[in-house]
Amino acid sequence: MWRSCFRLGASGGSFPCRPCLVSAAPVGSGDQAGPLSLLRRSYAPPAERKKFYQNVSITQGEGGYEINLDHRKLKTPNARLFTVPSKALAVAVATEWDSQQDTIKFYTMHLTTLCNTSLDNPSQRNKDQLIHASMKFLDTDTICYRVEEPETLVELQKNEWDPVIEWAEKRYDVKLGSSTNIMGPDIPAKTKEVFISHLASYNMWALQGIEFVVTQLKSLILSLGLIDRHLTVEKAVLLSRLEEEYQIQKWGNVEWAHDYELHELRARTAAGTLFVHLCSESSAVKHKLLQE
Amino acid sequence: MVALGPPARTLRALLRELRHLNSVRGQPYQDMAAYRYLMEAFRAHRVTSEKLCRAQHELHFQAATYLCLLRSIRNHVALHQEFHGKGERSVEEAAGVVGLKLPHQPGGKGWES
Numbered sequence: 001m002w003r004s005c006f007r008l009g010a011s012g013g014s015f016p017c018r019p020c021l022v023s024a025a026p027v028g029s030g031d032q033a034g035p036l037s038l039l040r041r042s043y044a045p046p047a048e049r050k051k052f053y054q055n056v057s058i059t060q061g062e063g064g065y066e067i068n069l070d071h072r073k074l075k076t077p078n079a080r081l082f083t084v085p086s087k088a089l090a091v092a093v094a095t096e097w098d099s100q101q102d103t104i105k106f107y108t109m110h111l112t113t114l115c116n117t118s119l120d121n122p123s124q125r126n127k128d129q130l131i132h133a134s135m136k137f138l139d140t141d142t143i144c145y146r147v148e149e150p151e152t153l154v155e156l157q158k159n160e161w162d163p164v165i166e167w168a169e170k171r172y173d174v175k176l177g178s179s180t181n182i183m184g185p186d187i188p189a190k191t192k193e194v195f196i197s198h199l200a201s202y203n204m205w206a207l208q209g210i211e212f213v214v215t216q217l218k219s220l221i222l223s224l225g226l227i228d229r230h231l232t233v234e235k236a237v238l239l240s241r242l243e244e245e246y247q248i249q250k251w252g253n254v255e256w257a258h259d260y261e262l263h264e265l266r267a268r269t270a271a272g273t274l275f276v277h278l279c280s281e282s283s284a285v286k287h288k289l290l291q292e
Numbered sequence: 293m294v295a296l297g298p299p300a301r302t303l304r305a306l307l308r309e310l311r312h313l314n315s316v317r318g319q320p321y322q323d324m325a326a327y328r329y330l331m332e333a334f335r336a337h338r339v340t341s342e343k344l345c346r347a348q349h350e351l352h353f354q355a356a357t358y359l360c361l362l363r364s365i366r367n368h369v370a371l372h373q374e375f376h377g378k379g380e381r382s383v384e385e386a387a388g389v390v391g392l393k394l395p396h397q398p399g400g401k402g403w404e405s
Contacts, residue, residue: 087329088329088333088354091326092326092358095326098313099313110361110365229294229353230294232294232296232360233356233360233361234360255371255375256374256375259367260368260371260375260376263367264368266364267361267364267365270357270358271361273357274354274361277350277357281350
Protein backbone atom coordinates (compact mmCIF):
# COMPACT_ATOMS: atom_id res chain seq x y z
CA MET A 1 0.00 0.00 0.00
CA TRP A 2 2.79 2.39 0.88
CA ARG A 3 4.69 1.51 -2.31
CA SER A 4 1.79 2.53 -4.52
CA CYS A 5 2.14 6.06 -3.19
CA PHE A 6 5.55 6.25 -4.82
CA ARG A 7 4.83 4.65 -8.14
CA LEU A 8 5.22 6.88 -11.18
CA GLY A 9 1.57 6.78 -12.13
CA ALA A 10 -0.51 8.66 -14.61
CA SER A 11 0.26 11.85 -12.78
CA GLY A 12 3.75 11.59 -14.23
CA GLY A 13 5.54 11.54 -10.92
CA SER A 14 4.66 13.45 -7.80
CA PHE A 15 7.51 15.63 -6.71
CA PRO A 16 7.60 15.42 -2.94
CA CYS A 17 5.59 12.31 -2.41
CA ARG A 18 6.16 12.35 1.29
CA PRO A 19 3.10 14.39 2.22
CA CYS A 20 1.26 11.20 1.25
CA LEU A 21 2.63 9.55 4.37
CA VAL A 22 1.33 12.10 6.80
CA SER A 23 -2.23 10.83 6.76
CA ALA A 24 -1.73 9.69 10.34
CA ALA A 25 -0.17 12.91 11.59
CA PRO A 26 -2.29 15.64 13.16
CA VAL A 27 -3.24 18.41 10.79
CA GLY A 28 -4.91 20.78 13.20
CA SER A 29 -1.66 22.20 14.52
CA GLY A 30 -0.97 24.76 11.81
CA ASP A 31 -2.96 27.49 10.14
CA GLN A 32 -2.44 25.72 6.83
CA ALA A 33 -5.15 24.88 4.34
CA GLY A 34 -7.73 22.60 5.94
CA PRO A 35 -7.91 19.10 4.50
CA LEU A 36 -4.69 17.21 3.97
CA SER A 37 -5.41 16.60 0.27
CA LEU A 38 -5.32 20.35 -0.38
CA LEU A 39 -1.99 20.52 1.43
CA ARG A 40 -0.63 17.74 -0.74
CA ARG A 41 -1.78 19.33 -3.97
CA SER A 42 -0.66 22.83 -3.10
CA TYR A 43 2.83 21.61 -2.12
CA ALA A 44 3.48 19.52 -5.23
CA PRO A 45 4.86 21.41 -8.24
CA PRO A 46 4.24 20.18 -11.83
CA ALA A 47 5.84 16.86 -12.65
CA GLU A 48 8.13 18.08 -15.43
CA ARG A 49 9.27 21.51 -16.45
CA LYS A 50 11.47 22.65 -19.25
CA LYS A 51 15.02 23.35 -18.27
CA PHE A 52 15.19 27.10 -17.93
CA TYR A 53 18.79 27.60 -16.90
CA GLN A 54 22.25 26.92 -18.29
CA ASN A 55 24.64 27.05 -15.37
CA VAL A 56 24.45 25.86 -11.81
CA SER A 57 26.77 27.31 -9.20
CA ILE A 58 27.17 27.25 -5.46
CA THR A 59 27.64 30.29 -3.25
CA GLN A 60 28.03 30.60 0.47
CA GLY A 61 25.45 32.71 2.28
CA GLU A 62 24.82 33.40 5.94
CA GLY A 63 22.52 30.43 6.49
CA GLY A 64 24.76 28.00 4.65
CA TYR A 65 25.42 27.10 1.05
CA GLU A 66 23.03 28.30 -1.67
CA ILE A 67 22.43 27.07 -5.21
CA ASN A 68 22.25 29.51 -8.11
CA LEU A 69 20.57 28.60 -11.40
CA ASP A 70 22.12 31.07 -13.83
CA HIS A 71 21.80 34.21 -11.76
CA ARG A 72 18.69 33.25 -9.83
CA LYS A 73 18.82 31.77 -6.36
CA LEU A 74 17.11 28.43 -5.91
CA LYS A 75 14.06 28.49 -3.65
CA THR A 76 12.02 25.75 -1.99
CA PRO A 77 8.39 25.08 -3.03
CA ASN A 78 7.29 27.30 -0.12
CA ALA A 79 9.40 30.14 -1.54
CA ARG A 80 12.01 29.92 1.19
CA LEU A 81 15.65 30.43 0.25
CA PHE A 82 17.34 27.09 -0.35
CA THR A 83 20.27 26.77 2.06
CA VAL A 84 22.11 23.65 3.12
CA PRO A 85 24.54 23.38 6.01
CA SER A 86 27.05 21.10 4.32
CA LYS A 87 29.23 21.78 1.29
CA ALA A 88 29.17 18.17 0.11
CA LEU A 89 25.37 18.22 0.15
CA ALA A 90 25.36 21.48 -1.82
CA VAL A 91 27.69 19.96 -4.41
CA ALA A 92 25.48 16.89 -4.73
CA VAL A 93 22.30 18.98 -5.11
CA ALA A 94 24.00 21.19 -7.69
CA THR A 95 25.04 18.07 -9.62
CA GLU A 96 21.42 16.89 -9.58
CA TRP A 97 20.24 20.16 -11.10
CA ASP A 98 23.15 20.19 -13.50
CA SER A 99 22.44 16.71 -14.81
CA GLN A 100 18.97 17.55 -16.05
CA GLN A 101 18.61 17.79 -19.82
CA ASP A 102 15.76 19.49 -21.71
CA THR A 103 13.16 18.76 -19.02
CA ILE A 104 13.64 18.81 -15.29
CA LYS A 105 12.65 15.44 -13.91
CA PHE A 106 11.82 16.20 -10.32
CA TYR A 107 11.24 12.57 -9.50
CA THR A 108 14.94 11.83 -9.98
CA MET A 109 16.12 14.62 -7.69
CA HIS A 110 15.88 12.88 -4.38
CA LEU A 111 18.43 14.95 -2.47
CA THR A 112 16.72 18.17 -3.53
CA THR A 113 13.41 16.74 -2.38
CA LEU A 114 14.84 15.82 1.01
CA CYS A 115 16.38 19.27 1.45
CA ASN A 116 13.11 20.94 0.50
CA THR A 117 11.19 18.82 2.97
CA SER A 118 13.66 19.60 5.74
CA LEU A 119 13.58 23.32 5.01
CA ASP A 120 9.82 23.64 4.60
CA ASN A 121 8.59 20.89 6.88
CA PRO A 122 5.20 20.91 5.14
CA SER A 123 3.71 18.34 7.46
CA GLN A 124 4.93 20.45 10.39
CA ARG A 125 6.18 17.59 12.44
CA ASN A 126 8.47 18.14 15.37
CA LYS A 127 11.33 15.88 16.44
CA ASP A 128 9.19 13.59 18.61
CA GLN A 129 6.67 13.02 15.86
CA LEU A 130 9.43 12.11 13.42
CA ILE A 131 10.95 9.66 15.89
CA HIS A 132 7.52 8.20 16.57
CA ALA A 133 6.91 7.79 12.84
CA SER A 134 10.15 5.85 12.45
CA MET A 135 9.56 3.73 15.56
CA LYS A 136 6.16 2.66 14.27
CA PHE A 137 7.93 0.45 11.76
CA LEU A 138 9.72 -1.49 14.48
CA ASP A 139 6.59 -3.35 15.56
CA THR A 140 6.31 -4.97 12.14
CA ASP A 141 9.94 -4.75 11.17
CA THR A 142 10.59 -6.61 7.93
CA ILE A 143 13.48 -8.67 9.22
CA CYS A 144 11.65 -9.73 12.36
CA TYR A 145 8.50 -10.77 10.55
CA ARG A 146 9.00 -14.31 9.28
CA VAL A 147 7.03 -16.77 7.19
CA GLU A 148 6.42 -20.38 8.03
CA GLU A 149 6.54 -21.87 4.56
CA PRO A 150 7.98 -22.54 1.93
CA GLU A 151 10.94 -24.17 3.61
CA THR A 152 13.60 -22.67 1.36
CA LEU A 153 12.31 -19.16 2.03
CA VAL A 154 12.33 -19.79 5.76
CA GLU A 155 15.96 -20.93 5.46
CA LEU A 156 16.86 -17.90 3.37
CA GLN A 157 15.28 -15.51 5.83
CA LYS A 158 17.09 -17.19 8.70
CA ASN A 159 20.47 -17.07 6.98
CA GLU A 160 20.21 -13.53 5.72
CA TRP A 161 18.24 -11.72 8.39
CA ASP A 162 19.43 -13.38 11.61
CA PRO A 163 22.99 -11.98 11.37
CA VAL A 164 21.61 -8.45 11.07
CA ILE A 165 19.38 -8.94 14.11
CA GLU A 166 22.37 -10.29 16.05
CA TRP A 167 24.45 -7.31 15.04
CA ALA A 168 21.71 -4.89 16.16
CA GLU A 169 21.24 -6.70 19.46
CA LYS A 170 24.95 -6.54 20.15
CA ARG A 171 25.49 -2.99 18.95
CA TYR A 172 22.58 -1.46 20.87
CA ASP A 173 22.50 -3.96 23.73
CA VAL A 174 18.81 -4.73 23.24
CA LYS A 175 16.60 -7.75 22.85
CA LEU A 176 14.88 -8.22 19.51
CA GLY A 177 14.05 -11.60 18.09
CA SER A 178 11.94 -12.74 15.19
CA SER A 179 8.48 -14.21 15.06
CA THR A 180 6.10 -15.95 12.69
CA ASN A 181 3.13 -14.63 14.60
CA ILE A 182 0.69 -12.61 12.52
CA MET A 183 0.76 -9.86 15.13
CA GLY A 184 4.46 -9.41 14.57
CA PRO A 185 7.42 -9.70 16.89
CA ASP A 186 7.10 -8.82 20.54
CA ILE A 187 9.53 -5.94 21.06
CA PRO A 188 10.11 -5.15 24.74
CA ALA A 189 9.53 -1.57 25.88
CA LYS A 190 13.14 -1.19 27.02
CA THR A 191 14.33 -1.90 23.47
CA LYS A 192 12.06 0.81 22.14
CA GLU A 193 13.39 3.26 24.71
CA VAL A 194 16.96 2.57 23.67
CA PHE A 195 16.13 3.18 20.03
CA ILE A 196 14.13 6.32 20.80
CA SER A 197 16.98 7.85 22.74
CA HIS A 198 19.42 6.85 20.00
CA LEU A 199 17.30 8.53 17.35
CA ALA A 200 16.92 11.59 19.54
CA SER A 201 20.64 12.20 19.22
CA TYR A 202 20.23 13.17 15.55
CA ASN A 203 19.25 16.66 14.44
CA MET A 204 16.01 17.49 12.61
CA TRP A 205 17.44 17.23 9.10
CA ALA A 206 19.04 13.86 9.78
CA LEU A 207 15.77 12.63 11.29
CA GLN A 208 13.88 13.54 8.11
CA GLY A 209 16.39 11.45 6.23
CA ILE A 210 16.14 8.55 8.68
CA GLU A 211 12.35 8.54 8.51
CA PHE A 212 12.59 8.55 4.72
CA VAL A 213 14.92 5.55 4.65
CA VAL A 214 12.83 3.62 7.18
CA THR A 215 9.72 4.20 5.07
CA GLN A 216 11.50 2.98 1.94
CA LEU A 217 12.97 -0.18 3.45
CA LYS A 218 10.02 -0.87 5.78
CA SER A 219 12.52 -1.76 8.47
CA LEU A 220 14.03 0.27 11.27
CA ILE A 221 16.82 -2.23 11.91
CA LEU A 222 18.00 -2.24 8.29
CA SER A 223 18.03 1.57 8.31
CA LEU A 224 20.13 1.60 11.48
CA GLY A 225 22.47 -0.86 9.77
CA LEU A 226 22.84 1.55 6.89
CA ILE A 227 23.39 4.58 9.10
CA ASP A 228 26.00 2.76 11.15
CA ARG A 229 27.72 1.76 7.91
CA HIS A 230 27.25 -1.90 8.69
CA LEU A 231 25.44 -2.59 5.39
CA THR A 232 25.87 -1.14 1.92
CA VAL A 233 22.84 0.31 0.16
CA GLU A 234 22.69 -2.57 -2.31
CA LYS A 235 22.82 -5.11 0.52
CA ALA A 236 20.18 -3.33 2.59
CA VAL A 237 17.83 -3.10 -0.39
CA LEU A 238 18.42 -6.78 -1.12
CA LEU A 239 17.58 -7.72 2.45
CA SER A 240 14.48 -5.56 2.37
CA ARG A 241 13.29 -7.20 -0.83
CA LEU A 242 14.37 -10.69 0.16
CA GLU A 243 11.10 -12.42 -0.57
CA GLU A 244 10.74 -10.63 -3.91
CA GLU A 245 14.22 -11.71 -4.91
CA TYR A 246 13.36 -15.26 -3.89
CA GLN A 247 10.25 -15.23 -6.08
CA ILE A 248 12.19 -13.64 -8.94
CA GLN A 249 14.73 -16.44 -8.80
CA LYS A 250 11.94 -18.97 -8.84
CA TRP A 251 9.57 -17.45 -11.39
CA GLY A 252 11.69 -15.07 -13.42
CA ASN A 253 12.46 -11.37 -13.58
CA VAL A 254 10.14 -8.80 -15.18
CA GLU A 255 12.39 -5.94 -16.18
CA TRP A 256 9.81 -3.21 -16.44
CA ALA A 257 8.46 -3.93 -12.98
CA HIS A 258 11.11 -5.64 -10.82
CA ASP A 259 14.19 -3.81 -12.07
CA TYR A 260 12.29 -0.56 -12.24
CA GLU A 261 11.25 -0.82 -8.60
CA LEU A 262 14.68 -2.08 -7.57
CA HIS A 263 16.50 0.89 -9.05
CA GLU A 264 13.98 3.36 -7.71
CA LEU A 265 14.27 1.86 -4.22
CA ARG A 266 18.07 1.88 -4.42
CA ALA A 267 18.09 5.51 -5.56
CA ARG A 268 15.80 6.65 -2.77
CA THR A 269 17.61 4.66 -0.08
CA ALA A 270 21.00 5.86 -1.25
CA ALA A 271 19.77 9.45 -1.28
CA GLY A 272 18.32 9.12 2.22
CA THR A 273 21.46 7.52 3.65
CA LEU A 274 23.74 10.06 2.04
CA PHE A 275 21.49 12.84 3.33
CA VAL A 276 21.64 11.51 6.90
CA HIS A 277 25.42 11.18 6.82
CA LEU A 278 26.01 14.59 5.29
CA CYS A 279 23.67 16.26 7.76
CA SER A 280 25.06 14.67 10.87
CA GLU A 281 28.77 14.73 10.23
CA SER A 282 31.25 17.29 11.36
CA SER A 283 34.50 17.19 9.53
CA ALA A 284 37.76 18.42 10.92
CA VAL A 285 40.91 18.17 8.89
CA LYS A 286 43.91 17.25 11.02
CA HIS A 287 47.13 17.66 9.21
CA LYS A 288 49.75 15.11 10.05
CA LEU A 289 53.22 16.45 10.35
CA LEU A 290 55.56 14.68 7.97
CA GLN A 291 58.33 13.04 9.94
CA GLU A 292 61.69 13.85 8.43
CA MET B 293 31.62 -5.87 7.97
CA VAL B 294 30.98 -3.85 4.85
CA ALA B 295 32.57 -5.37 1.77
CA LEU B 296 33.43 -2.21 -0.12
CA GLY B 297 36.53 -3.27 -2.03
CA PRO B 298 39.39 -0.95 -2.93
CA PRO B 299 38.61 2.79 -2.90
CA ALA B 300 40.23 3.17 -6.31
CA ARG B 301 37.53 1.09 -7.89
CA THR B 302 34.79 3.20 -6.31
CA LEU B 303 36.49 6.37 -7.49
CA ARG B 304 36.84 5.07 -11.02
CA ALA B 305 33.19 4.06 -11.13
CA LEU B 306 32.19 7.49 -9.78
CA LEU B 307 34.19 9.21 -12.51
CA ARG B 308 32.50 7.03 -15.08
CA GLU B 309 29.09 8.09 -13.74
CA LEU B 310 30.09 11.75 -13.86
CA ARG B 311 31.22 11.25 -17.42
CA HIS B 312 27.79 9.79 -18.28
CA LEU B 313 26.12 12.80 -16.72
CA ASN B 314 28.24 15.13 -18.77
CA SER B 315 28.25 13.21 -22.03
CA VAL B 316 25.24 15.02 -23.46
CA ARG B 317 26.55 18.46 -22.67
CA GLY B 318 29.86 17.94 -24.37
CA GLN B 319 31.88 19.68 -21.70
CA PRO B 320 34.80 17.96 -20.02
CA TYR B 321 33.80 16.46 -16.73
CA GLN B 322 36.83 17.90 -15.02
CA ASP B 323 34.96 21.20 -14.81
CA MET B 324 32.23 19.83 -12.61
CA ALA B 325 32.09 20.92 -9.02
CA ALA B 326 31.36 17.34 -8.03
CA TYR B 327 34.54 16.12 -9.74
CA ARG B 328 36.67 18.71 -7.98
CA TYR B 329 35.11 17.96 -4.60
CA LEU B 330 35.52 14.20 -4.97
CA MET B 331 39.16 14.38 -6.05
CA GLU B 332 39.94 16.75 -3.21
CA ALA B 333 38.25 14.51 -0.66
CA PHE B 334 39.91 11.33 -1.90
CA ARG B 335 43.34 12.92 -1.96
CA ALA B 336 42.94 14.46 1.48
CA HIS B 337 42.03 11.17 3.10
CA ARG B 338 44.66 9.10 1.41
CA VAL B 339 47.59 10.25 3.45
CA THR B 340 47.37 8.28 6.63
CA SER B 341 49.42 5.55 8.18
CA GLU B 342 46.44 4.01 9.96
CA LYS B 343 45.30 0.81 8.34
CA LEU B 344 41.90 1.00 10.00
CA CYS B 345 41.37 4.70 9.56
CA ARG B 346 37.77 5.39 10.45
CA ALA B 347 37.56 8.61 8.51
CA GLN B 348 38.80 6.88 5.39
CA HIS B 349 36.19 4.17 5.77
CA GLU B 350 33.48 6.81 6.32
CA LEU B 351 34.47 8.66 3.20
CA HIS B 352 34.63 5.47 1.17
CA PHE B 353 31.17 4.48 2.37
CA GLN B 354 29.79 7.89 1.43
CA ALA B 355 31.42 7.65 -1.98
CA ALA B 356 29.98 4.17 -2.51
CA THR B 357 26.53 5.42 -1.48
CA TYR B 358 26.77 8.34 -3.89
CA LEU B 359 27.88 5.95 -6.63
CA CYS B 360 24.86 3.75 -5.93
CA LEU B 361 22.65 6.85 -6.09
CA LEU B 362 23.97 8.04 -9.46
CA ARG B 363 23.93 4.57 -10.96
CA SER B 364 20.40 3.72 -9.84
CA ILE B 365 19.01 7.06 -11.01
CA ARG B 366 20.56 6.50 -14.43
CA ASN B 367 19.17 2.96 -14.66
CA HIS B 368 15.79 4.04 -13.37
CA VAL B 369 15.46 6.85 -15.92
CA ALA B 370 16.61 4.52 -18.71
CA LEU B 371 14.01 1.91 -17.74
CA HIS B 372 11.35 4.58 -17.49
CA GLN B 373 12.17 5.90 -20.95
CA GLU B 374 12.16 2.44 -22.42
CA PHE B 375 9.02 1.00 -20.87
CA HIS B 376 6.90 3.75 -19.39
CA GLY B 377 7.84 6.86 -21.33
CA LYS B 378 5.65 6.54 -24.41
CA GLY B 379 2.46 7.96 -22.99
CA GLU B 380 -0.92 7.40 -24.55
CA ARG B 381 -1.54 6.64 -28.18
CA SER B 382 -3.43 9.19 -30.24
CA VAL B 383 -6.89 8.28 -31.59
CA GLU B 384 -5.48 7.60 -35.05
CA GLU B 385 -2.80 5.29 -33.69
CA ALA B 386 -5.27 3.48 -31.48
CA ALA B 387 -7.53 2.82 -34.48
CA GLY B 388 -4.52 1.71 -36.49
CA VAL B 389 -3.67 -0.99 -33.93
CA VAL B 390 -6.74 -2.98 -35.00
CA GLY B 391 -6.48 -2.00 -38.63
CA LEU B 392 -9.13 0.67 -38.75
CA LYS B 393 -8.88 4.20 -40.11
CA LEU B 394 -10.72 7.22 -38.84
CA PRO B 395 -13.41 8.43 -41.24
CA HIS B 396 -12.65 11.50 -43.30
CA GLN B 397 -15.49 13.99 -42.94
CA PRO B 398 -14.92 17.07 -45.10
CA GLY B 399 -17.59 19.10 -43.37
CA GLY B 400 -16.19 18.47 -39.93
CA LYS B 401 -17.99 16.48 -37.26
CA GLY B 402 -21.57 17.58 -36.71
CA TRP B 403 -21.16 18.74 -33.12
CA GLU B 404 -18.01 20.74 -33.65
CA SER B 405 -19.48 23.81 -35.32
